[in-house]
Amino acid sequence: MALKILIVEDDRNIADLLRLYLEREGYEVSIAPDGLKGLERFRQEQPALVLLDVMLPGMDGWGVCRSIRSESKTPIIMLTAKSETEDKVAGLKQGADDYITKPFEMKEVLARIEAVLRRSGIEPERASRRLVFDKLTLDMDAFELTVDGKKIPTPPKEMELLFHLASSPNRVYTRNQLLDEVWGFDYFGDTRTVDVHIKRLREKLEGVSDQWELKTVWSVGYKFETKNR
Amino acid sequence: MALKILIVEDDRNIADLLRLYLEREGYEVSIAPDGLKGLERFRQEQPALVLLDVMLPGMDGWGVCRSIRSESKTPIIMLTAKSETEDKVAGLKQGADDYITKPFEMKEVLARIEAVLRRSGIEPERASRRLVFDKLTLDMDAFELTVDGKKIPTPPKEMELLFHLASSPNRVYTRNQLLDEVWGFDYFGDTRTVDVHIKRLREKLEGVSDQWELKTVWSVGYKFETKNR
DNA sequence: GCCTGTTTTAACAAATTGTTCACCCAAAAT
DNA sequence: ATTTTGGGTGAACAATTTGTTAAAACAGGC
Numbered sequence: 072m073a074l075k076i077l078i079v080e081d082d083r084n085i086a087d088l089l090r091l092y093l094e095r096e097g098y099e100v101s102i103a104p105d106g107l108k109g110l111e112r113f114r115q116e117q118p119a120l121v122l123l124d125v126m127l128p129g130m131d132g133w134g135v136c137r138s139i140r141s142e143s144k145t146p147i148i149m150l151t152a153k154s155e156t157e158d159k160v161a162g163l164k165q166g167a168d169d170y171i172t173k174p175f176e177m178k179e180v181l182a183r184i185e186a187v188l189r190r191s192g193i194e195p196e197r198a199s200r201r202l203v204f205d206k207l208t209l210d211m212d213a214f215e216l217t218v219d220g221k222k223i224p225t226p227p228k229e230m231e232l233l234f235h236l237a238s239s240p241n242r243v244y245t246r247n248q249l250l251d252e253v254w255g256f257d258y259f260g261d262t263r264t265v266d267v268h269i270k271r272l273r274e275k276l277e278g279v280s281d282q283w284e285l286k287t288v289w290s291v292g293y294k295f296e297t298k299n300r
Numbered sequence: 301m302a303l304k305i306l307i308v309e310d311d312r313n314i315a316d317l318l319r320l321y322l323e324r325e326g327y328e329v330s331i332a333p334d335g336l337k338g339l340e341r342f343r344q345e346q347p348a349l350v351l352l353d354v355m356l357p358g359m360d361g362w363g364v365c366r367s368i369r370s371e372s373k374t375p376i377i378m379l380t381a382k383s384e385t386e387d388k389v390a391g392l393k394q395g396a397d398d399y400i401t402k403p404f405e406m407k408e409v410l411a412r413i414e415a416v417l418r419r420s421g422i423e424p425e426r427a428s429r430r431l432v433f434d435k436l437t438l439d440m441d442a443f444e445l446t447v448d449g450k451k452i453p454t455p456p457k458e459m460e461l462l463f464h465l466a467s468s469p470n471r472v473y474t475r476n477q478l479l480d481e482v483w484g485f486d487y488f489g490d491t492r493t494v495d496v497h498i499k500r501l502r503e504k505l506e507g508v509s510d511q512w513e514l515k516t517v518w519s520v521g522y523k524f525e526t527k528n529r
Numbered sequence: 530g531c532c533t534g535t536t537t538t539a540a541c542a543a544a545t546t547g548t549t550c551a552c553c554c555a556a557a558a559t
Numbered sequence: 560a561t562t563t564t565g566g567g568t569g570a571a572c573a574a575t576t577t578g579t580t581a582a583a584a585c586a587g588g589c
Contacts, residue, residue, distance in 0.1 A: 087419060104373050226535055241442045248411045264537055288443045290456040455546055493548055
């Protein structure tokens with residue numbers, strides 16, 4: 072069961088970006104756009120950790136932080152634009168566990184989340200992102216593709232594309248869907264990009280097994296087709 | 301409880317067509333013909349998502365988009381004739397969540413709606429796109445036609461035509477209706493095209509079952525007729 | 530900043546599908 | 560029974576979509 076993280080953030084872009092990265096890491100993410108909804112969601116969903124923006128419409132981040140703290144020990148990481156030390160100190164006094172200033176690096180955020188979780192005695196054990204099919208193993212944690220027992224060095228985009236397709240075997244995805252879901256919703260690029268990545272994946276996977284196949288669905292898109300099931 | 305979608309679009313044909321498809325997917329649809337009525341409806345009905353045409357009489361789409369955004373984070377997908385990238389960027393800056401250029405494919409629209417809803421943390425829970433009749437399975441997610449247990453490779457237009465007819469068994473469709481609804485509202489071609497596709501479908505389905513049939517209704521059109529029930 | 534590997538774009542060839550047309554047959558109308 | 564209208568079909572042709580290659584753009588590590 073994946074660990075749940077609640078993001079309370081009114082800027083849609085930032086929230087989506089966080090979601091993208093956290094989900095890729097195997098967390099379950101939910102987003103609340105303001106303080107009140109944030110509290111509500113918190114009570115409903117009992118997340119393992121809260122990422123909390125300071126500047127929020129309605130009740131601000133500090134208020135939310137105090138409210139959560141008054142009813143639970145759930146770790147809280149504050150997100151803020153200001154980098155003043157006094158703010159940081161104040162924040163920690165209000166009960167936050169850590170503090171990240173915008174603009175932030177995703178790597179930074181991930182590292183801090185894991186650190187805070189570990190400090191709180193929670194094992195960050197993320198959902199396994201590992202798929203196994205006949206003669207094919209796709210391990211997104213180790214970032215390794217294994218074909219017929221041999222590791223095949225594979226660039227990230229190809230890994231993620233294959234992972235995405237193979238996560239829902241036999242389901243067709245249009246190129247635009249794949250661009251949205253693998254490249255990101257704000258990607259403006261050519262749909263043929265997908266074709267090229269598919270082709271390279273096929274080179275790596277060619278003739279390995281007759282149990283599955285990267286199949287073209289004409290005028291629609293691609294799917295990872297499996298035989299039996 | 302079905303998710304509600306508001307369509308703001310002055311072209312009646314396009315709006316109706318969208319309604320048709322969205323309702324088939326299980327959404328609840330309401331339509332507003334111009335910007336002001338669109339805003340009004342938006343406030344009344346609190347839809348889960350808005351499909352918004354850019355070219356509108358009175359207040360244009362961008363204006364509506366800004367107004368909605370100023371009071372809510374409800375996802376907005378813009379519909380527009382222009383395909384310029386700058387327009388797309390501008391659109392996303394105004395607060396739209398996604399952007400579809402006309403003429404659009406219905407499957408594209410559906411896919412994007414789902415993607416946007418998922419991004420917003422709303423579960424799209426749409427109707428399954430799978431039909432099963434005696435010895436016949438039509439799975440639009442996998443894009444597969446199965447006849448008597450065997451997969452039959454079938455081109456997209458045939459799949460969609462059959463899916464369309466079989467979605468409302470025993471209902472007659474005129475050729476023009478089918479051209480509108482399967483080929484697209486802006487399609488301009490010979491009605492005999494439908495005949496040819498029907499013919500090819502019949503070849504694939506010939507003598508498979510006596511429970512259903514692709515039937516001609518003389519001087520009217522075609523229907524997918526089922527026996528009992 | 531340079532180097533290396535990755536991603537994207539562009540161009541062309543190949544494959545698949547969609548459309549039209551002509552001709553003939555079937556159903557309704559007279 | 561004859562005429563008229565609509566439908567079935569096969570094949571040629573057109574259009575669309577995909578595969579593939581190569582080269583340009585880009586990104587991250589040193």
